[in-house]
Amino acid sequence: MSTSTARTSAEEFADFVHATGGALYRTALxxxxxxxxxxxxxxxxxxxxxxxxxxxxRADNPTAYARRVLLNGFISHRRLRRNAETPTSTLPDDPGxxxxxxxxxxxxxxxxxxxxxxxxxxxxxxxEDRSVSQTAADLGLTETAVRTRSKRALERLRPLAADIFPxxxxx
Amino acid sequence: MxxxxxSFRTALRERVADQHPxxxxxxxxxxxxxxxxxxxxxxxxxxxxxxxxxAFAAGGIGLSQLLSTTAVDQAPLGAAGAPSxxxxxxxxxxxxxxDLGNGLTGLVVTNAEAETMEITIQSSSSITGPGTGxxxxxxxxxxxxxDYWADGFPISQEYIGLRMATEGLxxxxxxxxxxEVPKGWTCEWSLIDDGASCTxxxxxxxxxxxxxxxxxxxxxxxxxKAGPGSGAYVTDLHGEIFISVQSGRGTTDAELEAxxxxxxxxx
Numbered sequence: 001m002s003t004s005t006a007r008t009s010a011e012e013f014a015d016f017v018h019a020t021g022g023a024l025y026r027t028a029l030x031x032x033x034x035x036x037x038x039x040x041x042x043x044x045x046x047x048x049x050x051x052x053x054x055x056x057x058r059a060d061n062p063t064a065y066a067r068r069v070l071l072n073g074f075i076s077h078r079r080l081r082r083n084a085e086t087p088t089s090t091l092p093d094d095p096g097x098x099x100x101x102x103x104x105x106x107x108x109x110x111x112x113x114x115x116x117x118x119x120x121x122x123x124x125x126x127x128e129d130r131s132v133s134q135t136a137a138d139l140g141l142t143e144t145a146v147r148t149r150s151k152r153a154l155e156r157l158r159p160l161a162a163d164i165f166p167x168x169x170x171x
Numbered sequence: 172m173x174x175x176x177x178s179f180r181t182a183l184r185e186r187v188a189d190q191h192p193x194x195x196x197x198x199x200x201x202x203x204x205x206x207x208x209x210x211x212x213x214x215x216x217x218x219x220x221x222x223x224x225x226a227f228a229a230g231g232i233g234l235s236q237l238l239s240t241t242a243v244d245q246a247p248l249g250a251a252g253a254p255s256x257x258x259x260x261x262x263x264x265x266x267x268x269x270d271l272g273n274g275l276t277g278l279v280v281t282n283a284e285a286e287t288m289e290i291t292i293q294s295s296s297s298i299t300g301p302g303t304g305x306x307x308x309x310x311x312x313x314x315x316x317x318d319y320w321a322d323g324f325p326i327s328q329e330y331i332g333l334r335m336a337t338e339g340l341x342x343x344x345x346x347x348x349x350x351e352v353p354k355g356w357t358c359e360w361s362l363i364d365d366g367a368s369c370t371x372x373x374x375x376x377x378x379x380x381x382x383x384x385x386x387x388x389x390x391x392x393x394x395x396k397a398g399p400g401s402g403a404y405v406t407d408l409h410g411e412i413f414i415s416v417q418s419g420r421g422t423t424d425a426e427l428e429a430x431x432x433x434x435x436x437x438x
Contacts, residue, residue, distance in 0.1 A: 010202055017198035025197075026187040042192060043200050050205025107186045115395070126180045127187075140378055140417050141402050142424070154175055164182040 013053050017046055020063050024070055030123045031074045033108040045070040068138050071120055110160040118153040125150055260329050263305045275311035275319055277326060282306050282334060290336040294324055295348050295360040302333025309337050344381045344412050353433040375422035377430055380415045387413050399424060404431035
């Protein structure tokens with residue numbers, strides 16, 4: 001009986017991964033800028049979700065829970081690594097430059113120039129379409145901090161990824 | 172129409188539109204890793220159960236005495252701080268045992284008595300309710316304990332304020348709630364996660380995170396991690412730990428700093 005229950009739980013979880021994995025992986029890719037890191041982050045997130053799957057699966061919004069785990073995991077991991085990191089003026093290598101390489105390098109690399117928290121704010125606000133208050137709750141920030149970081153981060157991106165912001169470019 | 176926010180939103184979507192993970196591998200690896208996390212939790216719950224019984228008796232409270240005590244025939248053992256219980260749900264009594272289902276038993280002791288036992292406090296709340304002043308020690312089949320834990324200890328939702336504990340050696344950075352929060356704040360502690368979620372009377376939210384001493388230098392010297400405008404403040408170092416107080420929805424920087432500075436170490 002317990003085996004049957006476990007299999008059902010695993011199957012439910014696999015369905016959940018299939019339904020949500022694409023969006024979560026893309027979020028991770030935008031946050032990390034690297035396919036391997038994105039896979040690691042996504043897998044770690046789902047591992048934590050599975051560890052509490054009985055509880056999570058009965059929650060109102062398991063997807064929101066998984067997204068929050070991913071964001072927190074990303075921020076926590078980056079904080080741990082921060083002391084070992086130094087700013088760089090060179091762009092990281094593009095991990096998968098099989099199509100439209102210039103645009104991909106520009107956007108992902110530009111995002112990597114931002115602090116992890118600023119990046120997470122932008123991804124939450126403009127990729128996941130989270131509101132200011134939702135983003136604040138997700139990231140443990142005040143709403144004022146989300147607005148400030150969002151505005152500042154977009155301003156920083158503007159010269160780095162000019163093609164994204166056509167209004168300030170001559171066409 | 173082509174405002175920067177819309178342009179950026181569109182660019183993000185175009186950038187990752189064709190990116191897909193290997194779903195089968197993702198779920199298989201996650202199940203494998205998640206199962207390891209579950210096993211570690213189970214181990215933490217069950218390790219030291221025998222030692223707990225010994226320590227329990229040595230602490231001056233006979234296990235048989237408590238187990239033979241019932242809710243109706245004996246008054247509380249008189250721990251300081253034990254509250255006057257409300258009419259609903261039924262008042263808790265030290266020594267009372269409750270059938271939690273699935274072979275699980277919950278032994279009720281006062282918080283003072285719990286200090287003499289080798290148990291792990293798994294959750295605690297400063298919200299006052301019919302469970303305030305008491306600790307329930309959950310025991311039974313390890314999988315059932317694990318499941319009950321994963322369900323968030325449902326009995327504690329009926330008995331607000333009830334601390335939940337399992338037999339076993341402490342894990343996490345601390346085994347008891349390390350600080351008192353100032354008036355106006357209530358906190359729900361999850362010691363296994365080394366933290367608490369706190370709410371102020373006006374609805375503001377903050378998180379307390381217990382951190383190891385070796386991280387203190389990084390946290391206390393980096394303006395990006397803690398201090399004005401960073402969204403976090405840290406306490407002084409206290410033995411082997413310190414606490415970062417991190418902002419949530421509706422909490423101002425000033426409120427956060429005030430909370431951090433008014434935490435009082437109790438253990």
